[in-house]
Amino acid sequence: MLSDDVLIIGSGIAALQLAVRLNNHVNVRILTKGKITTANSYLAQGGIAAAIGEHDNPAKHIVDSIEAGRFHNDPEVVKQVINQAPSLIKGMDAQGDFLDKDENGNLLLGMEGAHSEKRIVHGGGDATGKNVVDYLVKSLQANVIVEEDVHAYECILNPEKDRCIGVKAKRLDGTVCFYYAKHVILATGGCGQLYRFTSNAKTVTGDGIAMAYLAGAELVDMEFIQFHPTLLYVNGETHGLISEAVRGEGAILVTDDGTRIMDGVHPLKDLGPRHVVSQxxxxxxxxxQNVYLDISTINNFEERFPSITLICRKNGIELSKGRIPVAPGSHFLMGGIKTDLMGRTSITGLYAIGEAACTGLHGANRLASNSLLEGLYQGHKLAEWLNNAPKEPFLKVYRSEVTFEGEKLALPNVEEMKDLMMERTGIVRNRADLLMQSTWLNQFNVKEKLDHYSVEELTTIFMLINAKLITDAALRRTESRGGHFRSDYPLEDDTHWLRKSITHKLREKNHEHSKTAIAT
Known part of the structure; x- marks a missing residue:
């Protein structure tokens, strides 16, 4: 049994930013189900959005974020994060030399879809996530313990079920470990691996979201999945992300015969909002028809996009031909665990930051490069709050029981589930497909006691829970908005639907009852 001041589940940018910013006298433990760099953050090719250009200002960035989010954002949250972005970036740049600059030492700024100005800061060209994560990992102090290959699977609550006091986790050999802390932070990312085509790391299966749901925390906006328009598409499979920055530098989406597919679709054409381009x-x-990124007008492509060049070469794409075959795939979850900007959930002692959380910043569709910004902001903000929080003794620990015996669940085949989610609860949805998917998913049940399941089974269970939550939320929202497109309700409906969709699991005596509600 281990006790810490702060227990962080996950190792992406939000988690690492928090760990680095906490005071040295705070005992911090990071648990990650893989290695410390096996997170979406490490794969992020795009950059960090901040209004620091000569002709830019936060007001423009705010307008772009709310327009991309289809006015479903929390305006106050957007203002707070966006207004803080310039000082956040400048502060990080002053502490470490890992962002790209011109010959005069000024930060280079790129353009991405739905932005009205060049405001994307990059590191290592198209390796921003790697650069920032490497910097943060090197900045970890001795007060931070990192445990790899530890799969957290259950929030431990006090007897009253109103406070989180720790988590249960499994090691690779099946050993169950108990970790207790004053503050438990879920920073496990989204759930991109629910879909056949995805840009996400293999570890991103919605674990933290499922844990929070089973603990009784509120979730919100689970129907809003962003599909990135351009993943490398070879032989019917996707093989990694082709950053939006490529279109920002002039690449055009074309068919085999050279037809420009975005002409006449949106005023911003190839740099339109991601949901429009993906659809x-x-x-x-x-x-x-095949769709390609025509990169023939981009000079020195291989030097400017080294990570993308490597992905293409590994998959037999000859860049000299000037075309990269692409397809859209799941990229980012706008919804998640309902939190405030500090990451506080509806359960005392339980926090969520990064993609696992839903603060209201992104609305119905995330503006490109606002995600790394949100992770850095939330990690910094929560660290400030915890550093200044009144010191309290460790809570009384109520050891949770472990049950190694239980019925064998009939679980779905993961590959089949991913195919069906892509087909029925994917880029284009309708009631008939969603009902079929709901019926298919509901043939599989999940029990409350998870101790006796293997890590592989736990992953499948968490994917199943997230798939049900997304499908149910998509059924309830009878309109199209941002990343949620219903072909049977193709228009936005501000009269009835300009509001959040809240989901939570009631912690009643039988622990079986669930409830969904719509909140303004």
């Missing part, structure tokens, strides 16, 4: 590409692919 357009999807329709062409569905009709049997």
């Amino acid at each position: 357009t590409i999807y329709e062409y692919l569905k009709n049997g």
Whole structure:
């Protein structure tokens, strides 16, 4: 049994920023189900959005974020994060030399979809996530203990079920470990691996979201999944992300015969909001046509995009031909565990930051490069709050029981579930498909006692829970908005639906009852 001041589940940018910013006298433990760098943050090719350009200002960035989010954002949250972005970036730049600059030492700024100005800060060209994560890992102090290959699977609550006091976790050999802390932070990312085509790391299966749900925390906006328009697409499979920065530098989406598919679709054409571009590409692919990024106008492509160049070479793409085959895939969850900007959930002692959390910043569709910004902001903000929080003794520990015997669950085949989620609860949705998917998912049940399941089974269970939550939320929202597109309700409906969709699991005596509600 281990006790700490702060227990962090996950090792992405939000988690590491928090760990680095906490005072040295705070005992911190990071648990990660893989290695410390096996997170979405490490794969992030895009950059960090901040209004630091000569002709830019936070007001423009705020407008772009709310427009991309289809006015579903929390305006006060957007203002607070965006207004803080310039000082956050400048502060990080002053502490470490890992961001790209011109010959005069000024930060280079790139353009991405739905932005009105060049405001994307990069590191290592298209390796921003790696650069920032490497910097943060090197900055960890002796008060931070990192445990790898530890799979957290259950929040430990006090007897009253109103405070989180720790988590249960499994090691690779199946050993169950108890970790207790004054503050438990879920920073486990989204759930991109629910879909056949995804840019996400293999470890991103919605674990923290499922843990929070089973503990009784409120979730919000689970229907809003962002599909990135351009993943490398070879032989019917996706093989990594082709950053939006490529289109920002002039690449055009075309068919085999050179038809520009975004002309006449959106005023910003190839740099339109991601949901618009993804839906357009999807329709062409569905009709049997191939879609490519025409990169022929980009000079020194291999030097400017080394990570993308490596991905393409590994998959047999000859960049000299000037075309990269692409398809859209799941990229980011706008919804998640309902929190405030500090990461506080509806359960005392339980926090969520990064993609696992939903603060209201992104609305119905995330503006490009606002995600790394949010992770850095939330990690910094929560650290400030915890550093200044009144000191309290360790809570009384109520050791949770472990049950190694239980019925064998009939679990879905993961590959089949991913295919069906892509087909029925993916880029384009409708009531008939969603009902079929709900019926298919509901044939599989999840029990409360998880101790006796293997790590592989736990992963499948968490994916199943997230799939049900997304499908149910998508059924309830009878409109199209941002990353949620219903072909049977193709228009936005501000009269009835400009509001959040809240989901939570009631902690009643039988622990079986669930409830969904719509909140303004």
